[in-house]
Amino acid sequence: MSERTASPAETDAPTPADDDPTETDVTSGATSVVRALENAGVETAFGVQGGAIMPIYDALYHSDIRHVTMAHEQGASHAADAYGVVKGDPGVCLATSGPGATNLVTGIADANMDSDAMLALTGQVPSEMVGSDAFQETDTTGVTAPITKHNYFASSSDTVGDVVGEAFALAGEGRPGPTLVDLPKDVSLGETDREPGEARAPATCRPKTDPDSDEVEAAARAIERAEKPLLLFGGGVVKGDATDEARAFATEHQIPVVTTMPGIGTMPEDDALCLSWAGMHGTGYANMAITHTDCLIAVGTRFDDRLTGGIDTFAPEAEVVHIDIDPAEISKNVHADYPVVGDAGRAIEAIDAEMDQTPDAREWREQCLTWKDEYPMDYAAPDDEPLKPQFVVEALDEATPDETVVTSGVGQHQMWAAQYWTFREPRRWVSSHGLGTMGYGLPAAIGARLAADDDETVVCVDGDASFLMTIQELSVAVREDLDITVAILNNEYIGMVRQWQDAFFEGRRMAAGYDWCPQFDKLAEAFGARGWAVDSYEEVPDAIEEALAYDGPSVIDFHVDPAENVYPMVSSGGANGKFALSEDQL
């Protein structure tokens, strides 16, 4: 952000539009909105123009904020979400009223489920027309109330800048999440010269960050006496920027670590203590450890059902220490024997300081290593068989630097990417976890690209069905000249559905098979990107090398084995320790 210069009140002449202004002059509701964004340090926003949001865009015309026009508003919300994940600050998306706003909804719900900080600004019909079923009118605050931390209906040009500032601050406060400000056109157009004040999250939403000492003490005692302690790092460790504290705690006390999917990268996956991620398609060793631990130290996780399987069989022997900044997550799904409400990093440090001894867990660590040997992550890839998707993921990981950002759609390819890519840092695995939104990958890669450093690589591991859902965003990547590589694991199926049909619906593959897909490499070329099609193992390295070397958007269409399934698998509601290694074990 550039430094603020004089406020409009102090200058005589307004800055001409052709100049290179470093700030927006506040003359209207819309300009105060943009000023609030500038004050918040917003550098990039994603959106789509339209009638009711036009005043805001007009104000952006004078701003240094980079606006990326997306092909569809859903893409804008996913791009903003991913931008926020990689950057660590809330992403911003804009859309007009009615269909613009409703198109944002999937991305807002996605951000809400994954606790991703994001601010959505939506145009609205003029105040006096609200409630009249006016053209492109939707009750946007009504529609988005269940999927936002809070949303606002702006009612005055004088205060709208403050409201936007507060909404931005709230998105990143405590447990992050999406917020939305609905902006009636008359509020945006209305005259005001009022500068937005200092932005803070509302007083009723400020979290307790320092844990209570009695909670810390009880947790410390429980960990000290554990014989089979296990750390479970969730997305809250990432959001709370507590990776350093979390790793230090694990290392100092030599406690094995499993992560949730959003927690991937909080512990380096090649660290001896790291058992990778647990849950439905998590590693066998992570699920064995969860099943047998006597003290589960969970940090920043909401115990999603894809992690726990059946609650009655989840960590059945464990006393649960649950650290979370959101008190409502304590004992929501899994009862916390030792709740610790507070900031993840501070809570971990407080517990560490309180502990007088390290739990004696040598045997347990050896047991965890045994499970690593017993249930290795592996796949059959004979040369005479079709290309295995897991092989592609490993080849991509091999060919890219450690700091690479990986986005994904949702389905089999997502699981293979999460299973076979070795992540070593947080904010590098960017995916749709809670909502499971197919089509997230490509727009997320666009957002991630703009948030990542220029020298960092951004790869989208996508599925054919996921890619088709938001393929239009390729036009944005080309227009903006974004260096991203899309690797499609193309099996011409909605593969996870096909896998479930084979396992649970006696193989009736209803509406799961495409039998035909467009030639994605050709389609990419038509968009103005580069494209490759790969059918065999021999072609994999060259295609990857060329695509990564190309400085712009590239798409590799990997024709992978359509029969390949994702394992291990804990059946829905099943016991983590009873994960199946193949279909006949389900």
Added chain:
Amino acid sequence: MSNDQGLQGPAPEERPHPDGRRNSQGIRIDPEAEAEHEPRRTVLSAIVEHEPGVLSRVAGLAARRQFNIESLTVGPTTVDGHARITMVVEEPDPGIDQIEKQLAKLKPVISIGELDDDAIRAELVLLKVRGEDPDKVHAVTEMYDGQTLDVGSETITVQLTGDERKIDDAVDAFRRFGIIEIARTGQTALAHGAKKTVPGEEPGTSGEPTTPTTDTQ
């Protein structure tokens, strides 16, 4: 890493599995904590910012999280811009804790708490009954300290106030006359004696956040 066989390891039934388990409320079952919590009826009181849509936010949250709300009343307080919401809920214990915590997260909610058993509770009911026997209606109304609001040739409308049990009893007593219409406000309540119901009504406390306790008893 690839090999020719794919995933390896003992089959599910060959793996050791502990005997322990949890109940449906996620509580680890040991001999002392075998029973699941039964639903119980209680009153929650909240001070909220009196802004447009606050009632729909509270009601919407309850609906989408499947919290069972028996009644809900809203009214202004002594502080400008603050309203009090009183809710009667029926849930097993972890659920009541969840309602409190989830509601506390709503931006307009300033404070929320569960009332003790000795809290003062009252509701108001309007009863429109058949007017064939005015003397007897009058006698029953007197018996429940009610007021007659309207007497017509065909109907009599009375007003009664009191706690839930008294109102239930009164409604039963009026059934013999034939109840035509009934309107109940639902319970409203305040803590007993000098005890503060929940923080947030005294001037100057505007916007002070409260964090509910994390124990779930």
